[in-house]
Amino acid sequence: MKPSDASGGVGGGPRQRSRSLRQGPPCSGHRAAGFAYLWTLLLVAFMGVGLTVAVEVDTTIARRSQERALLNIGHQFRTAIERYYEGTAVAGQRQYPTTLEDLLRDNRVPGIKRHLRQVFVDPVTGKAEWGLMRVGGRIVGVYSLSEAMPVKQDNFEAEDMAFRGKGKYSEWVFTYPVDLLLRDPAQVAASVSGAASGVLPVTAPDATPGMSASSPFLGASGPTGASGPGNGSFIFPSGGAKP
Numbered sequence: 001m002k003p004s005d006a007s008g009g010v011g012g013g014p015r016q017r018s019r020s021l022r023q024g025p026p027c028s029g030h031r032a033a034g035f036a037y038l039w040t041l042l043l044v045a046f047m048g049v050g051l052t053v054a055v056e057v058d059t060t061i062a063r064r065s066q067e068r069a070l071l072n073i074g075h076q077f078r079t080a081i082e083r084y085y086e087g088t089a090v091a092g093q094r095q096y097p098t099t100l101e102d103l104l105r106d107n108r109v110p111g112i113k114r115h116l117r118q119v120f121v122d123p124v125t126g127k128a129e130w131g132l133m134r135v136g137g138r139i140v141g142v143y144s145l146s147e148a149m150p151v152k153q154d155n156f157e158a159e160d161m162a163f164r165g166k167g168k169y170s171e172w173v174f175t176y177p178v179d180l181l182l183r184d185p186a187q188v189a190a191s192v193s194g195a196a197s198g199v200l201p202v203t204a205p206d207a208t209p210g211m212s213a214s215s216p217f218l219g220a221s222g223p224t225g226a227s228g229p230g231n232g233s234f235i236f237p238s239g240g241a242k243p
Contacts, residue, residue, distance in 0.1 A: 063151045069123035070144060071160065074174035077103075077130075077142040078159075080116035081176040087115070096138035096192055100130070124148065124169050133173055135192040141175030 080103045085094050088108045097103055103116040121128045124146040133141035146169040156163050159178045166172060175181060180188060 060151060066123040067150060067152050070169065070172070073120045073123065074142065074172065075159075076116065076120070078174040078176050078178070081139065081141070083115040085176060087113075096135070096140055098138055100132070100139070100142075122146070131170060133175060135188060138192055140180060140188075140192065141173045143171070143173040144169040146170060 081097065084097045084103055084106060087106065089095075090108060095108075100116075100119050104114060104119070106113040106115060119128050119130075122130060122144050124144050127145075129145055131143040131145050132139050133143065148169055149167055150163075150169055150172070152163075153166075154164055160172075162178070162181070163172045173181065
């Protein structure tokens with residue numbers, strides 16, 4: 001009899017069987033590694049989605065903060081235009097400012113009279129440049145030059161209800177009075193010295209930072225060619241205009 005027969009016969013000895021049991025099925029290790037790899041991929045995917053959501057939330061929070069700042073600054077511009085218009089009459093007639101510098105220092109009166117502390121930086125664009133709505137060459141409103149879509153679409157204060165549902169920050173026009181664009185065009189023109197009835201001249205952009213004007217406000221029709229108003233003139237559409 002061979003020694004191998006004495007130790008366990010055909011099935012091998014106890015030592016060999018024990019080693020086989022410890023090793024287990026040959027595919028179990030590969031299966032476990034596959035599950036671990038899958039879970040790792042899922043974890044990375046979940047982390048990526050979480051980071052994306054977090055960035056979007058942070059961006060929305062930042063935009064809302066910019067919007068609050070823009071509304072606050074716009075109200076200050078509106079109040080400054082109101083004080084200038086209501087403050088001092090020239091030859092018995094009230095006037096709107098011709099430049100933003102008029103709000104920083106009112107030259108119609110002796111000494112130093114300020115209606116605005118400074119030309120603020122637009123919190124949305126990060127620049128001290130603003131769109132100026134002009135009637136008869138005089139500033140009746142101020143607006144941001146940003147074409148981005150506002151996050152805020154509703155729940156405005158009463159004086160800003162015209163901003164509801166607007167698609168651009170540039171449509172948030174801070175005029176004085178607040179309902180200026182809802183009035184009859186003839187009344188608007190009559191309230192501004194030198195404005196022709198219904199015609200709203202809009203000056204070309206000024207290269208000076210903080211003193212720039214931009215394209216005409218929304219709701220006004222463009223130049224009608226050689227037979228109509230000249231370049232830079234815009235007319236209220238029938239039924240009034242809205243920003």
